[in-house]
Amino acid sequence: MAKKTISIIMAMLMMAGLLAGCQAEPVDSKSPDNESVVGYNVAVNSEDLPFQKFDEVVEVHIGQSVSATDTLPQGKSVDNNQYTDYLLENYNIKVICDWTAASGNDYEQKVALCIASNTLPDGMAVTRQYMLKAAKSDQLYDIKDLFSQYASPQIKSVMDSTNGRAYEDVTFNDKQVAIPAVEVETGGVQVLNVRQDWLDEYNLKAPETLEDIEKIAQVFLEKKPAGDETIAIAGPDKNGKPYSDFLDAGTTTCGFDLAFSANDAYPGFWLTDESGEVTYGSLSQSTRDTVELMANWYKKGYIDLEMGTRDSTIELINSGAVGMYFGAWWMSGYGTGDAYRNNPDANWQSYPIYTSDKKWNVKMGSTTTGYTIMNKNASEDQVKAMIIMSNALLRDESTFDVSEQPLVFWPIRNLMAPADECEYTYNELIKVLNGETKPEDYAKELSAYKLLADDTSVVKETVPGYEKGKQLTVQDFSMENFGNFQRMYSLLIGDRPYSTTPVEKKVYSAVYSQTETMESKWSNLKSMEEEVMMKIITGKSDISEFDSFVQKWKAEGGDDITKEVKEIM
Amino acid sequence: MRQSKRKSRTMLSYHIMISAGMLWLIFFNIVPMFGIVMAFQDFNPGLGFLHSKFVGLGNFEYLFSMSDSRRVIANTFIIAVSKLILNVVVPLTFALLLNEVGNLKFKKAVQTVVYLPHFLSWVILASVLLQIFSLKGSINGLLSVFGIEGKIWFSEDVYFRNLVIGSDVWKEFGFNAVIYLAALTGISPELYEAAAIDGCGKLKSIWHITLPGIAGTVVLLSVLGLGNVLNAGFDQVFNLYSPLVYSTGDILDTWVFRMGLVDVQFSLATTAGLFKSVISFILVVTSYLVAYKVADYKVF
Numbered sequence A: 001m002a003k004k005t006i007s008i009i010m011a012m013l014m015m016a017g018l019l020a021g022c023q024a025e026p027v028d029s030k031s032p033d034n035e036s037v038v039g040y041n042v043a044v045n046s047e048d049l050p051f052q053k054f055d056e057v058v059e060v061h062i063g064q065s066v067s068a069t070d071t072l073p074q075g076k077s078v079d080n081n082q083y084t085d086y087l088l089e090n091y092n093i094k095v096i097c098d099w100t101a102a103s104g105n106d107y108e109q110k111v112a113l114c115i116a117s118n119t120l121p122d123g124m125a126v127t128r129q130y131m132l133k134a135a136k137s138d139q140l141y142d143i144k145d146l147f148s149q150y151a152s153p154q155i156k157s158v159m160d161s162t163n164g165r166a167y168e169d170v171t172f173n174d175k176q177v178a179i180p181a182v183e184v185e186t187g188g189v190q191v192l193n194v195r196q197d198w199l200d201e202y203n204l205k206a207p208e209t210l211e212d213i214e215k216i217a218q219v220f221l222e223k224k225p226a227g228d229e230t231i232a233i234a235g236p237d238k239n240g241k242p243y244s245d246f247l248d249a250g251t252t253t254c255g256f257d258l259a260f261s262a263n264d265a266y267p268g269f270w271l272t273d274e275s276g277e278v279t280y281g282s283l284s285q286s287t288r289d290t291v292e293l294m295a296n297w298y299k300k301g302y303i304d305l306e307m308g309t310r311d312s313t314i315e316l317i318n319s320g321a322v323g324m325y326f327g328a329w330w331m332s333g334y335g336t337g338d339a340y341r342n343n344p345d346a347n348w349q350s351y352p353i354y355t356s357d358k359k360w361n362v363k364m365g366s367t368t369t370g371y372t373i374m375n376k377n378a379s380e381d382q383v384k385a386m387i388i389m390s391n392a393l394l395r396d397e398s399t400f401d402v403s404e405q406p407l408v409f410w411p412i413r414n415l416m417a418p419a420d421e422c423e424y425t426y427n428e429l430i431k432v433l434n435g436e437t438k439p440e441d442y443a444k445e446l447s448a449y450k451l452l453a454d455d456t457s458v459v460k461e462t463v464p465g466y467e468k469g470k471q472l473t474v475q476d477f478s479m480e481n482f483g484n485f486q487r488m489y490s491l492l493i494g495d496r497p498y499s500t501t502p503v504e505k506k507v508y509s510a511v512y513s514q515t516e517t518m519e520s521k522w523s524n525l526k527s528m529e530e531e532v533m534m535k536i537i538t539g540k541s542d543i544s545e546f547d548s549f550v551q552k553w554k555a556e557g558g559d560d561i562t563k564e565v566k567e568i569m
Numbered sequence B: 001m002r003q004s005k006r007k008s009r010t011m012l013s014y015h016i017m018i019s020a021g022m023l024w025l026i027f028f029n030i031v032p033m034f035g036i037v038m039a040f041q042d043f044n045p046g047l048g049f050l051h052s053k054f055v056g057l058g059n060f061e062y063l064f065s066m067s068d069s070r071r072v073i074a075n076t077f078i079i080a081v082s083k084l085i086l087n088v089v090v091p092l093t094f095a096l097l098l099n100e101v102g103n104l105k106f107k108k109a110v111q112t113v114v115y116l117p118h119f120l121s122w123v124i125l126a127s128v129l130l131q132i133f134s135l136k137g138s139i140n141g142l143l144s145v146f147g148i149e150g151k152i153w154f155s156e157d158v159y160f161r162n163l164v165i166g167s168d169v170w171k172e173f174g175f176n177a178v179i180y181l182a183a184l185t186g187i188s189p190e191l192y193e194a195a196a197i198d199g200c201g202k203l204k205s206i207w208h209i210t211l212p213g214i215a216g217t218v219v220l221l222s223v224l225g226l227g228n229v230l231n232a233g234f235d236q237v238f239n240l241y242s243p244l245v246y247s248t249g250d251i252l253d254t255w256v257f258r259m260g261l262v263d264v265q266f267s268l269a270t271t272a273g274l275f276k277s278v279i280s281f282i283l284v285v286t287s288y289l290v291a292y293k294v295a296d297y298k299v300f
Helices: A002-021 A047-050 A082-091 A105-116 A128-136 A143-151 A153-160 A167-169 A196-201 A210-223 A256-263 A285-300 A313-318 A329-335 A337-342 A380-399 A419-434 A454-462 A482-494 A496-500 A514-536 A545-568 B002-040 B058-065 B065-098 B104-119 B120-133 B138-144 B157-185 B188-196 B201-228 B234-240 B242-248 B252-264 B268-293
Strands: A058-066 A092-103 A121-127 A177-183 A193-196 A231-233 A270-272 A279-282 A323-326 A348-351 A360-364 A368-374 A503-507
Touching: A047 A380, A058 A105, A058 A380, A082 A092, A082 A380, A092 A105, A092 A380, A092 A419, A105 A128, A105 A380, A105 B242, A105 B252, A121 A128, A128 A167, A128 A368, A143 A380, A153 A167, A153 A177, A153 A380, A167 A177, A167 A368, A167 B120, A167 B242, A177 A279, A193 A196, A196 A210, A210 A231, A210 A285, A210 A323, A210 B234, A231 A270, A231 A348, A256 A285, A256 A323, A256 A360, A285 A514, A313 A323, A313 A337, A313 B268, A329 A337, A329 A348, A329 A482, A337 A482, A368 A380, A419 A454, A419 A482, A454 A482, A482 A496, A514 A545, A514 B065, A514 B242, B002 B058, B002 B268, B058 B065, B058 B268, B065 B104, B065 B157, B065 B201, B065 B242, B104 B157, B120 B157, B120 B234, B157 B201, B157 B234, B157 B242, B188 B201, B201 B268, B252 B268
Parallel strands: A058 A092, A058 A121, A231 A323, A360 A503
Antiparallel strands: A121 A368, A177 A368, A193 A323, A193 A348, A270 A279
């Protein structure tokens, strides 16, 4: 009998434990005592607002993406590190991380689930389509007024440097629903990176047109400078795409955007001609011609035969097997650092590719590439806190020691860079190298070019081999401080084309967001497009498939969408 | 009187113990069922289930009007059915063969080795397979001896489905064979002795004794597998496929994943999921009925 009683009690205890477990679920806990905080002091000068310290601690719940490769020292965590300490100490902002997810697909899935279940944390950084979805579902805080009061002059000057595009991108129905991450303009621009040391070995000139690329590829393939593994032109890997599109408009890594624009083709973008007619760039004759050319290159073995299935093209480039690839300005430095660790003589140089009549057409990315969104139900103070966080990041980014605690651990990091930051920096760096200006000249300046003072102070020691009038090579750089090396290489080599070469035509997409019909039909059309293009380039389908794709695309909603885009214009 | 009171006391403690499991079932499987209402709505997460606009069968209409969906359903069906059949035939054959092996050490060793892949997750196994079947992989190395041109096997739509089916069978046959081996030990050795005295050879005794002896198990397992006919294996396909093989490799689950989580079309993804669940439900019910009729196996 007693046994029975005990077993019943045990069972009940188990139950109680279970229920308690349920209760401990993180019910979004905005403790009421900091709801009512502050209401800023009247005595506070309005100029101090962007960096005001709250009277009491304001808790901000966030979702944070963490990189699989960056780590924090022992004892530190995503909500306990030098950045969160700094925020707490200087502004009384306490960051609480509700969840973390590995950056990339995992993080995006988590964001999608948060939107679907309407459980957004107070703030998180998301990509465009998720911001659009959340904005359309009316889940976001209208930060318009608070932003105009609390955003720092630095932030505002960055926003203004985009001619209003940055505001446009985050405004829906007259509400400002996010703080945009403003990308440098060159971030959407593709250049060709080529192994100059290989070119020199075979007495080849730097490529200027698609024909030049073809000739060089042919030589690389014959001579095999990296042995049997040699790949003349790298292609996108299994996570990559052959070209960027209007929804994901930062340029591709190892895609072929530059090759397309050298044929005056802009696949993935909505184009408007002089008469105001709207077309989708992927359907044009020039796109067809370029796809055919790519297929031809693939067939001849110029392009990596494993494009589209390879795990990581970057690893391939780092291994030293690749002769040429297309990429953004940062690829030659930040993107492929290991290439120089493996082979300090790998002399990667970046060039533009011109049309047959020697013009450089540039397919431009969208101005903003990421968005800090805030939950509609967040308190006013929490929203202020998040605006202050992005002010602080822009002002103080260069003051942190990032060697042990990388900047990716800044809570909801929001990039802010003036559109011309790289080009401006390039020109100032060259001035310093030429001795026209001194690093000290930049020391006191507090401008939106937040890293300029730092950059100018290290440029001389990082590029000891600089000679005026001579093209920099990898041997001219010192890799002692590898972080500085990567930055200087990206700026002085990778961004050299966009800083110094006049652009004939900058092509923007007519829209960078989804229309009504797109919301239901776009993913179908997009996967159809991806599949067809990849299959044609890799020779699994004939080029004639392109024409049936165009028909099918139009029939399955493409025509309706084109009409809608035209109406918006 | 006393007896029955005692009995209900006993039952009570059992019920309390099982209630934990029941709660789990209710919270994680029954309650979320309300989510299927999304399939009939233009779901807006800001408004929730209660206030989103109802669109009737609009999502279903759109789902079936898409050229993708027919292809996806066909792929799912072909892959799943092939797996279902081969996952019975291959392990069964293997178990029969292994059962005839006399050397006990060898038998155990083989059994252990073949069921090892079962414990590897597809995330890991997929990258191993992709490597082996890549352009510079060992398969192409082997084939080049016979003068066959190298291919990236997993990006050829002609081969993708067969590779998916084949690799799944390879991964699981060792583990599936365990059940059949267990069933085989249940057959009385006397039967074999008697057959041997009557002059039966190996093949004949397999045909007349072994197979009838485990027929019940075979039927039962294959019938219960019917409920999985639309589960073609998300983990596996997701880790192996690429846009190049969508035409033969895209299955309902991967498609729903892309619709729902990548392209945030929650309603459409739910619609496809619901469609799958309804078909699966019908198949599960049928399979249990058949299992009861044929193998006399009752779940409830």
